[in-house]
Amino acid sequence: MLSFEEVKVKLESVGQSHVLRFWPELSAEERGAFLAELSQLEPAELERHCRGAAEAASRSSGEEERLRGRMEPLEPEFIGGVRRSDPGSLQEWEEEGFSQIAQNKVAVLLLAGGQGTRLGVPYPKGMYDVRLPSGKTLYQIQAERIRKVQELANEKHGSKCTVPWYIMTSEFTLEPTEKFFKQNSYFDLDPSNVLMFEQRMIPAVGFDGKIILEKKNKIAMAPDGNGGLYRALVDNKVLEDMERRGVQYLHVYCVDNILVKLADPLFIGFCVKKGADCGAKVVEKAYPSEPVGVVCRVDGVYQVVEYSELEPEIAEQRLPAGELVYNAGNICNHFFTRDFLWKVALNFQEQLKQHVAIKKVPFVDEEGNTVKPTKPNGIKMEKFVFDVFQFSKKFVAFEVLREDEFSPLKNADGAPVDTPTTVRRSLLAQHYRWALQAKAVFLDEHDNPITSEYRAAQDDDPPAVCEISPLVSYFGEGLEKLLKHRKLKSPFLLNDSNVKS
Numbered sequence: 396m397l398s399f400e401e402v403k404v405k406l407e408s409v410g411q412s413h414v415l416r417f418w419p420e421l422s423a424e425e426r427g428a429f430l431a432e433l434s435q436l437e438p439a440e441l442e443r444h445c446r447g448a449a450e451a452a453s454r455s456s457g458e459e460e461r462l463r464g465r466m467e468p469l470e471p472e473f474i475g476g477v478r479r480s481d482p483g484s485l486q487e488w489e490e491e492g493f494s495q496i497a498q499n500k501v502a503v504l505l506l507a508g509g510q511g512t513r514l515g516v517p518y519p520k521g522m523y524d525v526r527l528p529s530g531k532t533l534y535q536i537q538a539e540r541i542r543k544v545q546e547l548a549n550e551k552h553g554s555k556c557t558v559p560w561y562i563m564t565s566e567f568t569l570e571p572t573e574k575f576f577k578q579n580s581y582f583d584l585d586p587s588n589v590l591m592f593e594q595r596m597i598p599a600v601g602f603d604g605k606i607i608l609e610k611k612n613k614i615a616m617a618p619d620g621n622g623g624l625y626r627a628l629v630d631n632k633v634l635e636d637m638e639r640r641g642v643q644y645l646h647v648y649c650v651d652n653i654l655v656k657l658a659d660p661l662f663i664g665f666c667v668k669k670g671a672d673c674g675a676k677v678v679e680k681a682y683p684s685e686p687v688g689v690v691c692r693v694d695g696v697y698q699v700v701e702y703s704e705l706e707p708e709i710a711e712q713r714l715p716a717g718e719l720v721y722n723a724g725n726i727c728n729h730f731f732t733r734d735f736l737w738k739v740a741l742n743f744q745e746q747l748k749q750h751v752a753i754k755k756v757p758f759v760d761e762e763g764n765t766v767k768p769t770k771p772n773g774i775k776m777e778k779f780v781f782d783v784f785q786f787s788k789k790f791v792a793f794e795v796l797r798e799d800e801f802s803p804l805k806n807a808d809g810a811p812v813d814t815p816t817t818v819r820r821s822l823l824a825q826h827y828r829w830a831l832q833a834k835a836v837f838l839d840e841h842d843n844p845i846t847s848e849y850r851a852a853q854d855d856d857p858p859a860v861c862e863i864s865p866l867v868s869y870f871g872e873g874l875e876k877l878l879k880h881r882k883l884k885s886p887f888l889l890n891d892s893n894v895k896s
């Protein structure tokens with residue numbers, strides 16, 4: 396750790412010494428913690444960051460305008476998908492995926508460093524309980540899907556495989572996530588195969604290019620975006636760990652999608668068979684302003700244009716048949732080969748674009764009180780995980796059905812979409828459909844069979860509550876032998892123990 400004098404000189408050299416203005420008022424303990432934080436800032440990098448943020452925020456034309464005339468949608472024939480591809484190919488890809496999993500070549504990586512500001516809970520989103528009958532949290536559902544996909548691969552290939560789970564956290568999420576996993580005995584996964592690591596934090600900057608002081612002894616810091624992954628892979632030697640384990644393919648996903656298929660054998664197999672180094676799952680966009688990025692081409696290169704950077708007029712463009720032109724919605728499920736990640740880590744991660752987010756950042760006033768601003772006052776710079784697609788030699792996109800694979804938790808209840816209520820409904824609706832496909836019969840409160848049709852896309856809750864543990868079925872398979880012609884009363888919970896009993 397540097398001394399106060401050394402830190403002062405460093406900060407003065409880059410015009411940021413204002414952060415020390417409350418120094419005389421700090422206690423010895425506060426001083427120690429603050430010095431430790433400030434010692435970590437690297438002057439040249441700090442200067443670049445602050446200047447870059449202020450310049451980027453003041454540029455007259457936004458990203459939206461710069462993209463004008465340069466975007467093209469994906470060619471339909473470029474996209475594989477559950478509806479687009481023939482059943483033979485789908486089966487072949489799924490088998491390929493299971494084979495790779497059985498050979499220990501597949502890992503999953505969870506992006507869990509975000510602050511989940513829109514949901515507004517003070518703990519990591521993965522710990523959120525969406526009030527399913529089982530009371531499972533997002534983390535538990537994900538852990539159980541990993542266990543099940545391992546089991547399925549083992550059954551098919553007579554193996555005893557492992558799908559390691561890498562979890563990228565940040566200063567906000569590491570400690571509570573670790574604690575939660577320990578309290579829950581890692582959901583019966585082997586702790587040596589659950590590997591948490593931390594992404595970096597960077598200072599939030601005011602419009603004048605000055606670092607924002609959040610408390611008298613704390614600068615406002617934020618994670619460097621989910622594209623901070625590539626630097627975090629290097630910082631934490633994650634690729635070396637993958638290499639040691641023989642992992643060649645990585646499924647990267649974001650924390651909040653309750654329907655996520657971890658290590659999806661179909662998607663993995665598709666990407667492997669196509670010889671891809673990089674891939675993205677997409678769903679058809681629901682409406683023009685839906686907050687999802689669109690996978691497309693910019694200057695002929697495959698990329699995601701984030702929803703915050705897409706001009707409304709472009710988002711609203713439609714084909715003669717009514718379909719949105721930019722229709723391939725990014726669901727933050729990506730495939731990467733380990734070789735590709737090495738290439739990015741060694742050659743490109745420094746070049747990743749910095750995206751500007753103008754936010755309300757709490758700050759200290761002249762009296763030293765923390766103020767929550769009512770209007771945006773600061774700039775946060777973020778890298779995006781998908782910005783590496785441009786470095787790919789072979790990029791592929793795979794379309795999946797929204798009702799089967801995408802229902803994210805973004806907002807608190809009360810918002811119209813992507814809330815605890817909507818994600819719970821999506822999961823229960825899927826399980827209800829699976830049970831019907833397995834020829835189960837649900838009974839109403841008078842014990843009469845429910846015969847009403849239930850359409851997946853409708854907004855209502857399914858006519859009966861049915862939750863199926865991921866430990867019983869990964870994606871609807873294997874249910875007929877358990878449920879065929881069974882008469883089920885709502886709420887029905889199919890879990891590991893009532894299957895075995």
Ligand SMILES: CC(=O)N[C@H]1[C@@H](OP(=O)(O)OP(=O)(O)OC[C@H]2O[C@@H](n3ccc(=O)[nH]c3=O)[C@H](O)[C@@H]2O)O[C@H](CO)[C@@H](O)[C@@H]1O
Binds near residue numbers: 688726803
């Ligand atoms: C940049 C990015 O990927 N955007 C995608 C993200 O948007 P969206 O804006 O919803 O992204 P979030 O802020 O929810 O972040 C996505 C994931 O990245 C993680 N995270 C975020 C910031 C950070 O510094 N560290 C970190 O690990 C979050 O914990 C989360 O798991 O999901 C949407 C689908 O739901 C996609 O359509 C968007 O294209």
